[in-house]
Amino acid sequence: MDIRIHASFLPHDDAEAALAFYRDVLGFEVRNDVGFKDMRWITVGPKGQPVSIVLHPPAADPSITEDERRVIAEMMAKGSYAAVTLATEDLEGVFERLVAGGADVVQEPADQPYGIRDCAFRDPAGNLIRINQL
Numbered sequence: 001m002d003i004r005i006h007a008s009f010l011p012h013d014d015a016e017a018a019l020a021f022y023r024d025v026l027g028f029e030v031r032n033d034v035g036f037k038d039m040r041w042i043t044v045g046p047k048g049q050p051v052s053i054v055l056h057p058p059a060a061d062p063s064i065t066e067d068e069r070r071v072i073a074e075m076m077a078k079g080s081y082a083a084v085t086l087a088t089e090d091l092e093g094v095f096e097r098l099v100a101g102g103a104d105v106v107q108e109p110a111d112q113p114y115g116i117r118d119c120a121f122r123d124p125a126g127n128l129i130r131i132n133q134l
Helices: 015-025 067-077 090-100
Strands: 007-011 027-036 040-046 053-056 083-089 106-111 117-122 129-131
Touching: 015 027, 015 040, 015 053, 083 090, 090 106, 090 117, 090 129
Parallel strands: 007 053, 083 129
Antiparallel strands: 027 040, 040 053, 106 117, 117 129
16 A cells, blocks of 8 residues: 655644744745635645645634634644654754744753654644654
8 A cells, every 4th residue: 555644734823923934944845825815724845855734724624613713722822732743864953943043942852761862842823843853
């Protein structure tokens, strides 16, 4: 079976802040930027790699209630709603680039007891971004 991950979704509550973080700080390329009414879906990804992250407005789902929207907003504000793990061969360099870009540091590079070295940040919407050393 030939199955690959094509895209993953992370919510955003400020399209311009999300774009500045993923494009300008992480250096991802913008692959698509689609608006509808007051909402935007922005697809980004690492240059030369086929996988993408779709930054989406959580309010766009018509099946969720206003109470559910409120809970999602609260979870995003706490940084407990969504996460993604990235990987790099230069963890220290990426860490320094993110710090210089003003990213919200959750954890500095550290050796974990489960055998990896990683660090963690929050994006402008509060999503947890873990970065593993390859």
